[in-house]
Amino acid sequence: MKKKCPLILISNDDGIAAKGLRVLIDILRPLGDLVVMAPDSQRSGSSCSLTVTVPIHYRLVHREEGLTIYECSGTPTECIKLARYTVTDRLPDLVVGGINHGDNSATNVHYSGTMGVVIEGCINGIPSIAYSLCSHDPDANFEVLCSYIRKITSMILKSGLPPLVCLNVNFPDIKEFNGVRVCEQAKGIWTKEWESCQRGVDANYFWLSGSFTDKEPDNEKSDHWALEHGYVAITPTTVDVTAYGFIDELSQKCKQIDF
């Protein structure tokens, strides 16, 4: 009986104390046995980074029927790697990252530790979903997200995902959504990325900051457009980053070089 209950592995990048993680646990409790392995501190912007110079430690912080919670000194990606190696007794049926406090749509997909969680699950053949709310408020109100997250998660638990594809789900910070759109990653760049943080006479200190500039603000297919217009944005995301469309042209160019 126990074995038939879906095993859902959860992590995030805001750390074990984040409200978004607690809310996600509450939402997913009815859907399966939950194993949480979350970073012991804030790890926003971790991307898929790994720790190479120090060992990683984990410890149990809570256990009850259907829910086990661990904290880990590693990155979000390592939380998934280490949980699979140490504490899950079988391959999880699902990996879920979040709920992130902040927007992971568009170019942010590359920097996101929440996506680091999900990309790691996906590489290892586990259907994986990242959930993010476009608000950095540590006490953000996640209530309106709950039924959406439960329904999307149930759908993926039931039907799975294609190989090498995971989901990046972002919610606008509003009280009622206009609907759900399946999107493509918006193309854009970050600008005004640094704020001076002078220390004494040394002006070479900076805080990372910035704002996102959508290069195609009228592209109704993009996740940034969807969020700007009040929709939940689901961006299917591949971990196969080969630029297939350029292989032939580049091959021709390389043939002309006398290496």
Add this chain to the structure above:
Amino acid sequence: MKKKCPLILISNDDGIAAKGLRVLIDILRPLGDLVVMAPDSQRSGSSCSLTVTVPIHYRLVHREEGLTIYECSGTPTECIKLARYTVTDRLPDLVVGGINHGDNSATNVHYSGTMGVVIEGCINGIPSIAYSLCSHDPDANFEVLCSYIRKITSMILKSGLPPLVCLNVNFPDIKEFNGVRVCEQAKGIWTKEWESCQRGVDANYFWLSGSFTDKEPDNEKSDHWALEHGYVAITPTTVDVTAYGFIDELSQKCKQIDF
């Protein structure tokens, strides 16, 4: 006259003292004005990670005609962001990452800080190339790579790259190459990823380790196959990670849900 010389922005993830960086500088000197902004310490496995809890600092360490070198307390990705904001007087013509001490082909593309350099350049519209040698030896012999790197770099300086596409170039650790292959990212996973590192009675300490298992070892198109068979592997890599092929199916599935 000065303005017409290509501006090449260089970084890495092995840090400012790495031999691979010194070799790369020597190789690229004849091709343009070089600005180097490298991490002040080892940053392997940084992916596209960002620093969010402390300010970032940079300082000049060397300047001569055509070559300026800075070190930076940030991640490889931040080295590119900060160099563009602080020390380059125009958009670089090229971003180059490396030469990495270690294999960045296949699944490694997601964890690599060298690719963090190059993805950041690419997102910002700059043709960008990562070079890696499949050897972790700090004193690796890069001699056989030199003419390949100079020729590939010259080609890209001349012809550019399509929008949102960068190059991930990996060299096998052998004395003579069988040729150059334009590849796709090998599909595979890391296994045996953790080594116990018990501390007193606490067995929950681990070193990240592991080995790569190619799931399609006979796929002659893959970068891992190329490297295993003595070829230089050039994998064109996209920063648009949308799984376009799944959008329609997922849209249909979402329409069946009563959100």
